[in-house]
Amino acid sequence: MEDIDIIRAYRERRHATCFQILYDRYSTKVYSKAVTMLRKQSEAEDATQEIFTKIFLNLGKFQGQSKFSTWVYSITYNLCIDKIRREKKVRDLFNTEMEDPPDTVEEVPxxxxxxxxxxxxxxxxxxxxxxxxxxxxxxxxxxxxxxxxxxxxxxxxxxxxxxxxxxxxxxxxxxxxxxxxxxx
CATH class of the missing domain: 1.20.140.160 (PhyR, sigma-like (SL) domain)
Incomplete structure (x- = not known):
């Protein structure tokens, strides 16, 4: 079954099996991304639980405007970034300044x-x-x-x-x- 079919089935029946299928499909990827971003297994485990709680609570709102995997990735990325911000691991997340930027540099392939x-x-x-x-x-x-x-x-x-x-x-x-x- 495609993700969207599972989501539709979940919306119609609210059956936990549907959510379990999605969890089984994406939990390893979510955990892997969380470990990469947060750099600690314990934090990644907590983040994975939080992410799937968010997905579960908002699954009814998923409109299918993007792929489900993109939506999951977005939730994962945003939650991990929020955790990083809260822990003050990043001073300025979106306004990164380069150290000694060159005047002209060739495009790096x-x-x-x-x-x-x-x-x-x-x-x-x-x-x-x-x-x-x-x-x-x-x-x-x-x-x-x-x-x-x-x-x-x-x-x-x-x-x-x-x-x-x-x-x-x-x-x-x-x-x-x-x-x-x-x-x-």
């Missing part, structure tokens, strides 16, 4: 990020802000479209594209600074 070694990638991601890291992971790991990212962050698509461009440039600078070949 997506392949440059995708070809990094795993340990190098982990290092580069650890040096980015939470927002920068989340935007890169949404775009390149989760495959979230620019339009959806813009909607989640309440920004224009062009602003998201520009911010991603700057984040890729920053990631490239971090990588080059840390892993540049030293002459023998």
């Amino acid at each position: 997506d392949e440059a990020l995708l070809n990094l070694q795993l340990n190098e990638l982990k290092y580069v991601l650890s040096k980015l802000t939470d927002t920068e890291r989340m935007m890169l992971l949404m775009k390149y790991k989760d495959g979230v479209k620019i339009k959806a990212i813009a909607s989640l962050l309440d920004k224009s698509e062009s602003a998201v594209k520009m911010q991603l461009k700057r984040i890729k440039e920053k990631a490239k600078r971090i990588h080059e600074h840390r892993f540049a070949s030293t002459p023998s």
Whole structure:
């Protein structure tokens, strides 16, 4: 059954089995995203429960204007960001400033990020802000479209594209600074 069919069945019968099917389909993905964002298993477990409580309470309001998975992702992302804000892990989530921005920089191709070694990638991601890291992971790991990212962050698509461009440039600078070949 498709998600929308399960949601319709839930609305008609309010049967817990319908919600259990959705929970089984999405709980691992929600938990995984929560661990990635919150960085602690215990916090991710709590967040997963909160997220599914929100989904359960608002399932009747889901209109199907987007895919159910996008709606779940949005709830997950927003709840985790709220938790991060409350814990003051991020100073300024949406107004990220670059350190020493270059005057002119070439566009960094997506392949440059995708070809990094795993340990190098982990290092580069650890040096980015939470927002920068989340935007890169949404775009390149989760495959979230620019339009959806813009909607989640309440920004224009062009602003998201520009911010991603700057984040890729920053990631490239971090990588080059840390892993540049030293002459023998």
